[in-house]
Amino acid sequence: MKLSLAAARPPLAAFSLVAGLAASLGGSAAHADAVRAMPAQDFIDTLAVNTHVNYTDGAYVNVHNVADDLAWLGIRHVRDMMPTGTPPFDNYVYLARRGVKFNFLMRTNIDQAIDQAVALNTAVPGSVVSIEGFNEVDNFPVTYNGLKGAAAGLALQREIYSRVRNASALAGVPVYDLTGYDPKLVDTRASSADYSNTHFYPQNGEQPSYNANGDRWLPAALGSVKKFELPVVVTEFGYFSMPQSGWYMLGVDEPTQAKGVLNGYMDAAAAGVKRLFVYELLDQKPDPQNKNAEMHYGMFRNDNSPKRVAHSIRNLTTILNTTTPHRASAAARDTLTYTLSDMPVSANSFLLKKKDGRFVLALWNETLIWDRANGTPLESPPAPVKLDFGANARRVDVYDPMVSAEPLTTHRDQRQLTVNVPDHVILLEITPADRPGT
Template identity: 80%
Template sequence: MNHPLAALRPPLAALGMVIGLAAGLGASQTHADPVRAMPVRDFIDTLAVVTHVNYTDGAYVNVHNVADDLAWLGVRHVRDFVPGGSPPFDSYVYLARRGVKFNFLVRTNIDESIAQAAALNTAVPGSVAAIEGFNEIDNFPVTYNGLKGAAAGLALQREIYARVHGTPALTGVPVYDVTGYDPKLVDTRARSADYANTHVYPQNGEQPTYNPNGDRWLPAAIGSVKKFDLPMVVTEFGYFSMPQSGWYMLGVDEATQAKGVLNGYMDAAAAGVKRLFVYELLDEKPDPQKKNAEMHYGLFRNDNSPKPVAYAIRNLTTILNANMLHRATAASRDALAYTLADMPVSAFSFLLKKKDGRFVLVLWNETPIWDRANGTPLTSPPASVKLDFAASIRRVDVYDPLVSADPLTTYRNQRQFAVDVPDHVILLEITPGDSAGT
């Protein structure tokens, strides 16, 4: 196991936190200045997934499937343990040559772990994107020079940091922090980590950021390490697709898993998280009787068939990567003026920009998606949100990545219109009025 099955309820002090997301109860979101957009390439670089290439008795034994699945998704960043004795080192070289970028968790032997990471980065330059300290030292304790518990894990993290930054073959490779210690008891991560790190698993089938009962899973996790004033990663996040009922559970059906994961990716990017790793790529082993929740976190089932969440991620990256046949004349513009009216408190927006000059306005409404008492999905009516772009827009294509990579609706030469925002991410691809056509 590589994650907690019972994440703690966020502290009361953090429940009101929503970081970097735009929301307003029944009011307009009026922007005095145009909104600056994140480049699509930067957003796609935040998408990541956990793999277990080191597991040789399940779905991960077929390393070709791992590479093909990642390419099909349009995701290249993975989190895994550094190569060990099994599978062979060549498996990691193969993945790296297919474009996979590794965040490597260290093993117990730090020297060997760093040497293996350095060897891969030498064999395929740029394939090691980060080195991460020990995983969840509260669940998997370590010892060091007579120290135990968090003290040992924090001391080892300083060793990892020094060794990585002292290894020429890993020059420029950042160090992600250890997980599983109480940030409230630690004042600084200087000379210990380049990135703050946290894990979050929304409980009770709840949305990642907004829930009417006050739970703010992702913002609370981000808030817990914000004081370190470092860029941030979330190296585990997810839902397993084995429906559950009750309190402090993680299981939902496959359709709800797709909503939660897609919203989580967008919440994290909008909050400034450098990279969010969804747990995990593949259901590790068959579990037809659904007795082992651990076997159902995958984006793909054990037989390598895509779940709805895999289709949704592929649709998302396909839509974002698609460009016009001709570059837009407004390609140098990095911001867009718009107003959103009647946005509920549970709804969010985030602006992206394609390299051809078009914008993508992302909207999502984090209303309840799971009936925790009965263990069944919920669907709330969409919110009708009014958009005003301050000037006529040449074209707006509306996409729902849970449905298709093709537009569901197209608006032409309009300044104002209303759009229904559901409980999951939708995309409005905007061709400004001064842009060239396709």
């Protein structure tokens, strides 16, 4: 994708996520496994988005909106081009002072670019959290010392790595690999990158990780860089909200975009991706006749009104950030014991733990979400999944980030539930028996 390049939420028909309490399973209890949880704050730290603060026209001109939108979403990590002097350097300082953390994408003049990163990290320490090599050199070729294309990009990457390592003001700042070269032709990223880097855009309106036709967009992207044995970042991923039919790079409607992005964020974290940058924060320019797909990737429309995806991400981060007073002695354990039964092959689960000691179990089922032939959304029936804690849970609140940041259902003192898992992420907030109730 070319990086160089408050409306009311639509009415929603809430559907029942929990079919009801399961009757006793009968016979001996199924074996329950202790699952280690990822801290919710660590998960939130994987959420990132592309911006274009470097653009001097369109929606990104209003840098105050950019900061306000990120704060509203609960996201602080962005990917953008290195500052160039236009727009003013003060715009980046303003964002950094608002808590924005930058992954800066390299531009042609390496010396000047690194100097700008040094200047910002000096003005606002900790605001530059990574430096990335050149973007998609297959689409945007670079030259270096007589080399062209991928060879030039790979050579430049080693130069970038060396210069970042030698800049004292960037001490500890990791270097992300460039994108756009063929990993099959490269044996090592030693002295080139601290993180492997990849892009993926699900085609044909498909789900990020599982599709019945065999398409596995995220696993394929991660598999392409697995041999380098480095931690991985995904610096571009997304869906554009311009509904289309046909084949290949298809747009979807706004609710389907929200489903795909929510699932992608959760898929990536569950797969161990350090950070996933959705493309992008804002629709760059107006496109009322829907002729330019590039103008529809935003979480917010060009007039800065939030799309369904923005509401859903805000709900997700709000749910995970909401805590209650608790007893310090009750928050020690990082595992939750439970069993999931009847999970379809297309379904996924991921366990998080909030600061107050409560757990959040994410469940989602990657069934078809887009009718490629007709250019219309699809919604498969939710999959009934049995959840058994092995002992009574004090409380289980069920949330759908696509609907609200408030629980849709609440259950108390239950060992077993049957949960209807839809085609997008839902969250079960679990207060174990040894935690105080709320």
